[in-house]
Amino acid sequence: MKRIGFMFLMIIFLISCNQETVTNKENDNQISSVENNVNEKNENALNHEDNTQEEIIENEMNEDPEEQVVTPEETIEEVIDFTGIYQEHHVNEAGQIMILMYHDLKEKPGTYATTIELFKKDLERLYEEGYRTISMSDLIHNDIHVPLGTTPVVLTFDDATLSNFYYDEAGEISKDSVVGILDEFYRNHEDFGRNAIFYVYGQNPFREKDLLQEKLSYLIENGYEIGNHSWDHEKLNTLDETGLLKAIGKEHGFIKEAANYEMQHVSLPYGIKPSESLFSFVFDGTYEGVTYHNVSAVNVGWNPVKSPIHANFNPQSLNRITCGEDQFELNYWLDYFKDHPEKRYYSDGDAETNVIPSVEMENISDAFIDKITIYDKEEQ
Ligand SMILES: [Zn+2]
Known part of the structure; x- marks a missing residue:
């Protein structure tokens, strides 16, 4: 002491x-x-x-x-001089945050695939431009631990194809797989964090059944998250209540059984929501005696989300950004935030506080209104 x-x-x-x-x-x-x-x-x-x-x-x-x-x-x-520090680092914890959506790694990029090289390039650019990874849970719970003057980003991977996670001939995690690339990037840039969520569906995530438990354990033990992408990759708007309970509940039970892990986040297949009256079954239900509770759902596109302290943050409908150069894809948004730093979330480096420039005060959710530190952007 x-x-x-x-x-x-x-x-x-x-x-x-x-x-x-x-x-x-x-x-x-x-x-x-x-x-x-x-x-x-x-x-x-x-x-x-x-x-x-x-x-x-x-x-x-x-x-x-x-x-x-x-x-x-x-x-x-x-x-x-906190005000001076906030001004200098554009601190704005009511700013926007990108959730990135990836799928497969392939030889040629496509709508639902990118290449190893392009994926590495994305990580480099994100790092260089001051983005640091956080987990989906940390985003939802506004528990954002990134250094002063940096911006949180969430990495998501849908479908759990083999390219996401496989071992090489020596039995090591392949350096060409998503997990291998993220691990290596983290080794070389520890402050980037090692956070990503893998949304799995069906009973063969990562496509090597014998290794499923080993892979799930590795992910959980190393800070990655596993999310629910339904049992059969169904279009959820085609299902009734029973169908929805099975789509979400059966996958939940399967992963719970395989890894003793409670998934809490959903990726809607094709980004399609069920009808309004059934939407709650995405988040809460019981299937074959197993009860699930999800705290978030991600869509397919195309823009950054609001900060968790923003009045319009909606954890049940989080848009994601695809990788690529086209309009509303990752490189577009990285350029956008260069031109519009005032729109971007910049951290004060302390997860316990919510620091915003006074102009953002009108956007803050009621739940946070009395937990805010305000400063003026310009010297008075
Ligand atoms: Zn999918």
Whole structure:
């Protein structure tokens, strides 16, 4: 406890040194990592010791005077110029977020396929332009852990074809499979995160039945998510209540049985919704004694979604963006956000806070209205 307190004070001290000399990008990065450290330290202290920031400082003040650095509470406010940091990093946690939709990896790109090279190129461009992966669950629950000044992105893969996940002759995850590519990218760019959701259907996801359990375990243990893409890849608008319960419930039960894993997210086959009166069965139902509860459903296209704190965020109808160069595809939107940074979600680096420029206040959902930190974009 004593040590944490002391380190916290040292970090505050370091920030105060840094703060005065921020003139270029390099210092910028230092500040964000220092700020993140501060947040981390605070979180650790809060989690493990159940102490508030103020208590940490108070405790420290009561300890050995030789170890004390005099930092009264109010100095924290003075030293960290949060408004300046938010302005500089365009922080806007009410901005838009892309959910990307992939299917197969093939030799030639098509509507439901891309190539290994193009997929790697997408990851590179996303990384270079400040996008960091989060899981579908984190999006839905507004639990967005990405560094200051970066933008969350969700990667989704439908149909669980073999190209998504297979092993090479040496028994290693193939470096040409989606999972192999994501794993390698993560090894080289740890801050990109390793998050993706694989929407599976039927009883042969990833197309190697003998290896199904092994593959599902690997995904779950390594932070990937598995989502429900129906039992028979049915068009859900052709089904009645019984049919819907089977389409969603049977796949849910199958994966629960195979991997002891409760899927919570649905990808509607072909992006087709059931009729309005039956739509709730996508999210809740019981089939053959197994009850399912889904918290989100993704569509097929074509635009980014609202932030989870935005009044128009709808987890039951999340649009996705296809990869490619055409209008409303990934590269189109990456260009768009370059031209319109004010539309883009930029994180403050702290998942606990919701920081927005004051102009976004009118867009915030009632559920978050009293949990918002506002700042002015321009110096007054
Ligand atoms: Zn599909």
